[in-house]
Amino acid sequence: MKKIAFFSLTICACTAAAQISPFARTSYVQRGTLSERGRGELGITAMVFAKPGGEAALQLETSNAVMAKILLDENGNPKLAEGGPLFSERTVKKYVLPAFRAILMERGSYLKAELDADGRPVKLVCDGFEIRFGNYAMKAGPFPIPEFTAICADEFSLVLRTVSAKRTGFADKAKDRSKD
Known part of the structure; x- marks a missing residue:
């Protein structure tokens, strides 16, 4: 009986923990529409949340x-990611977070919220590119879905471009355009 009770308690605790998202405990800070210099709005909204302890x-x-x-952790390093209807x-x-970490670690760069x-x-700073709320300067991929890559450097954009292209059936086009 003791073993059964312990097992049940463990399952309940794990289930409860799994239902609480780290993103649910963030406080809303600011949002804005992203634009690329010379091309206008990308149709993407960015929101930044602050958390106690320096996380964002x-x-x-x-x-x-x-x-x-x-x-992001208190040092501005990505430590967790969640998907949505598009990803x-x-x-x-499997793809986004590992690629994000690898690129940032390899280049000694970071993504950090300045308070x-x-x-x-x-603002957020990523590998020398800045996203400022109120004055946006972005880089974007050629596909509608991978505009998510606008926050990062070219290498990261290429990684996500390939992933998104496979999921939307444009693998050949992605291969061709990545040579440009």
């Missing part, structure tokens, strides 16, 4: 669906 979260979404969420959780965990005096994120 970035969420990118289109007009009708969340693309992805990335949780499944499996795709985000103002009140502890609110005012």
